[in-house]
Amino acid sequence: MKKISILAAGFLALAATASAETPVLTVYTYDSFVSEWGPGPAVEKAFEKECGCDLQFVGAGDGAALLARLRLEGVHTKADIALGLDTNLTAAAAESGLFAPLPAPRPTLDLPVAWNDPLFQPYDWGYFAFVYDRTKIPTPPTSFRELADSDLKIVIQDPRSSTPGLGLLLWVKKAHGEAAREIWEGLADNIVTVTKGWSEAYGMFLEGEADMVLSYTTSPAYHLIAENDDTKAAAQFTEGHYMQIEVAGKIAGTDQPELADRFLAFMASDRFQEIIPTTNWMYPARLPVSGLPRGFESLIRPDTALLYPPEEAAQIRHKALSEWQAALSR
Template sequence: MQKGLLAAGLALAAGPLAAQDKPELVVYTYESFVAEWGPGPAIAANFEAICDCTLRFVGAGDGAALLSRLRLEGEHTEADIVLGLDTNLTAEAAATGLFAPHGRELPELDLPVAWDDPYFLPYDWSYFAFVYDRERMPEPPSSFEALIASDADIVILDPRSSTPGLGLVMWVEAAYGERAPAIWAGLADHIVTVAPGWSEGYGLFLNGEVDMALAYTTSPAYHAVADGDPAKAAAIFSEGHYMQVEVAGVTASSDQPELARAFLDFMLTDGFQGVIPTTNWMYPARLPEAGLPEGFADLPRPEKALLFSPEEAQALRDPAVGAWLEALSR
């Protein structure tokens, strides 16, 4: 959408309240998004510069916790937008009836998959991967089976509270199918801990307490750009890597539905997409005019991308998490 048209739409969305108190748009998202080093502050400033409104982010744990909170609050939620679910949760989220169709005409997206979801729009994506330190591990495992055969220890995230944790469960399920329980049984002895969320888990790796941590193929860009540390890398597995596509949607009970949809339009412009690579350290859903920043050009891309449809993910989630839990409980 052209900047002028977006600004005009935002002015209409603000309506007569613009002359009085500025309307407030409330966005539920995950904690790292709203951190001072995350994308939230810059995105809020960029949107408020054109919307004549106040944008308030509310951190609600990790991505999977967002849906749980919304279910608890139901139609009485103060959220106008939920930002931070992914395609493993969108079918389940839509089935709650708590989201409204976005009704947007999409610009061309830079995703490896086609997009036609009537409720949710993507804002970034990457591949799940295990990140390691080249200096500590010169020869990383090249598959889950190689990881099982190695002496490496790892940290993973709880799929019941963490979207990356659920992504790992889906990764194993997509790669191995009926053999997934056996893979989890083999991985169990390598798992030092199951962290509840991203910060806790990745922090163990950064502190040198584990050899590898569940993260993304784009995570090493952070270390190269922000830390000046080229030693961190993502291990590329021969069976392929599961994708994560993160999305946002408007709540059905929003008292600012037009402003919320104007935010979705803004979300796919440079004012949002240009912030994502060096704050959320993911690929933007729509490539900014300036392209990708330094540190992203040499990132490895898996030869095989794995992704269940939202409906497949919804059907597989409970049995896959059950198999994970049983294997780790032995």
Template sequence: MKSLTFAAGILAATSAVAETPVLTVYTYDSFVSDWGPGPAVEAAFEANCGCDLKFVGAGDGAALLSRIKLEGAHSEADIVLGLDTNLTAAARDTGLFADHAISADYAFPMAWNDGQFVPYDWGAFAFVKNAELSSPRSFKALGESDLKIVIQDPRSSTPGLGLLMWVKTAYGDEAKAVWEGLADNIVTVTKGWSEAYGMFLEGEADMVLSYTTSPAYHLIAEGDASKAAVAFDEGHYMQIEVAAKMKATDQNDLADRFLAFMVSEAFQSIIPTTNWMYPAVTPAAGLPEGFETLVTPEKALLVAPEKVQAIREEALAEWLDALSQ
């Protein structure tokens, strides 16, 4: 009798596990790190979804899109989280993403009416330095200085691509000359953001390409006011990060629930002090104390998503040529 009861219990437990739906979300590595938003988002969503939320780290944002293109409709992903407006047109062209019906009162300074991609945070790219370091306030002046910088590869990293678009948007036909001026300042080009920021913290560079919000981490999480973002005269290129549902998902309703959850108070309140970006929808309590100290760009730069691909090819060729000399 005991053995029959035990066997029945095992079968019941196995059946319960099998019936628990799994929602698989591909995202970038830092999102799923112990210090990133992933663990808190997972706990908050699973508290009410009756599901297993599974995050899969796939490098940086640009690498994330490359993986989705490779896997195509056979991908295990139900949701892709971590693309940005520099990648949405290329992502849309794959035909792999489904439409959504999500609406929200977005906090970033532009209208949003994309029917496939849902924003979850935003920020502005910037070079971060030690606060006491005297630094130039433009790309041209930086190229004329002796400061050492570390940046990310635009072919694998959304910050790297953001920098490429920043220089091209600010300087147009002069962009190649700007990169030629910067070439001697670049210590290395990393695959992703985490590697670059780690090198900066270890003292291997004077400045690192990151975000205006990055110093908030050091101030709030570490009580350290020694880091600062540099305000550039050219303005700063914006990043709006987005998520979308895969057409091939077998968890259609659950994926829709996640996208709706993503713009809710529960998700958005997690973003500022885990992903260290501005939430797409400002939480009811406002931004955490310390965010008011951050650099606020006087000029926000952003290329319309549908125009990015044409600009990107020329900008990438200029970048590669300048750095190869």
């Protein structure tokens, strides 16, 4: 009995000193970031090597679920950093008042658009695109209208439950404005189905349920680099491609403000940015010295980057959603 209590006291003391000496930085992010196959494990290792701290990731569904969780927790949140919001969510995130301004020198970024948001710092970005199998479609459509006029079948995601789904909704709206509803009506007979999330849609595409799937221009890089399969490609649209910029922000009530600033700086460093392309399969927000991994040069490069500013995205999505629903419910 005594032995056990001595042992327990020892452990307690050990735990106490450990927590006293090693500050903990808590980063809330989406689930696929922290998975064994995402960037999380490598990022944790690299940052802990230089920070003398314990970096703890907490996963929460996807970006929208992450924001919902922060709003539920409010000012009592244990998060020091929230990583994984995109520009469709940052307006609501800023409005929540939970985020602190970014620390002073801002890193230079390699984004196709200008970036000067005071609260959120990008760590990666990508273009939405329809991915197809080039052995089955020799000449893919080059615009939404061409796609709508073709017999090609597509799988898309529901904007109400999925981030890429919302991206497509805003893509059509940004590219076609008042004609968006007409575009959706044209696409209605091409859409095999609408799925809850990206995984279902992509899985259905790989199973041969559809000719094309809404994904990213970087998706073919996975097949090329990880599977040595060069049959997948993204179709380039003349309207331009809608962007997703993924960002992180510092929680205003953090008890580790310096450490949080260090993490944000680390996020723009080569060590972080080199991990991104082959784990998150997106473009790094700042090009590392080593450049992009081999295989990325084969990806399409859209001529026009489309993106709503956060406030406009927040305002327009309800209108865009009702157009989408009306056009596809007929």
